[in-house]
Amino acid sequence: xxxxxxxxxxxxxxxxxxxxxxxxxxxxxxxxxxxxxxxxxxxxxxxxxxxxxxxxxxxxxxxxxxxxxxxxxxxxxxxxxxxxxxxxxxxxxxxxxxxxxxxxxxxxxxxxxxxxxxxxxxxxxxxxxxxxxxxxxxxxxxxxxxxxxxxxxxxxxxxxxxxxxxxxxxxxxxxx
Numbered sequence: 001x002x003x004x005x006x007x008x009x010x011x012x013x014x015x016x017x018x019x020x021x022x023x024x025x026x027x028x029x030x031x032x033x034x035x036x037x038x039x040x041x042x043x044x045x046x047x048x049x050x051x052x053x054x055x056x057x058x059x060x061x062x063x064x065x066x067x068x069x070x071x072x073x074x075x076x077x078x079x080x081x082x083x084x085x086x087x088x089x090x091x092x093x094x095x096x097x098x099x100x101x102x103x104x105x106x107x108x109x110x111x112x113x114x115x116x117x118x119x120x121x122x123x124x125x126x127x128x129x130x131x132x133x134x135x136x137x138x139x140x141x142x143x144x145x146x147x148x149x150x151x152x153x154x155x156x157x158x159x160x161x162x163x164x165x166x167x168x169x170x171x172x173x174x175x176x
Contacts, residue, residue, distance in 0.1 A: 003047055003048075006043075006047040007044060007047040007048065010040050010043040010044045010047055011044060013036070013040040013043075014037055014040040014041055014044060017033045017034070017036035017037035017040055018033075018037045020033030020036070020037075021033045021034040021037055027073060028073065031069055031070070031073060034066075034069070035062055035066050038057065038058075038061045038062040038065075038066070039058065039062050041057055041061075042054045042055075042057035042058045042061075042062065045057055052133060052136070064155070068155065068158065068159060068162075071159065071162065072162045072166075075162060075163060075166035
């Protein structure tokens with residue numbers, strides 16, 4: 001019962017923070033709401049006994065990606081964080097809400113009509129073999145090391161591109 005309550009509270013927080021990310025007019029407030037959304041998703045993982053995914057969510061997304069977003073926000077100082085001039089689709093929220101309802105309905109029906117073993121909210125669970133984290137770490141850091149290196153290069157390229165875009169935008173306005 002406690003797991004179900006924790007899951008529902010964290011799922012609600014995820015939805016609220018997600019809506020805050022979409023609809024808050026200030027860029028900094030939207031970013032803080034985004035971090036809250038990422039952390040509450042990690043809480044959902046923890047409530048579903050997926051400790052490794054929760055830890056990865058916190059370290060990778062709420063940590064690393066958040067740092068990159070902070071750097072981008074610091075480099076781009078557009079009207080003190082006001083995003084109303086950059087969001088050209090803000091008045092077309094009805095179509096987005098309809099698409100969200102359709103996708104949410106499809107996902108909800110899939111979840112309701114699929115039996116997930118190991119998910120505490122769906123009733124009894126089958127015998128699940130525990131994950132040996134040493135084996136998982138060995139596979140990730142030995143067999144998939146190239147993928148990790150490529151991700152690091154991609155993040156570095158994104159950071160360099162953000163600096164180039166910020167400097168190009170400032171040079172276009174006559175600011176240096």
